[in-house]
Amino acid sequence: MKTVQFLKEKQEKYADTESYIELPLEDEIYKSLQKFVSQNKIDLLVLKSKKYNLIDRIFHKSLTKKLALHSSIPMIVIKD
Secondary structure, three states: OHHHHHHHHHHHHOOOOOOOOOOOOOOOHHHHHHHHHHHHOOOOEEEEEOOOOHHHHHHOOOHHHHHHHHOOOOEEEEEO
């Protein structure tokens, strides 16, 4: 899983800073992120997006876009 490896690398790189990285592992990722943000009083949400080809863009429902439209906290999106 590339995402898990990416998060582990970033967590190690920024181990000396006041930060926290967690990967919610539930079926409904959007709801789990919203719940996590509200329960933990998160100040900033950082997401990693990936590039999709034309066919994928037509059928893919963007979690990043959905969160950006409904989030009450600032977000940073890191492009793939």
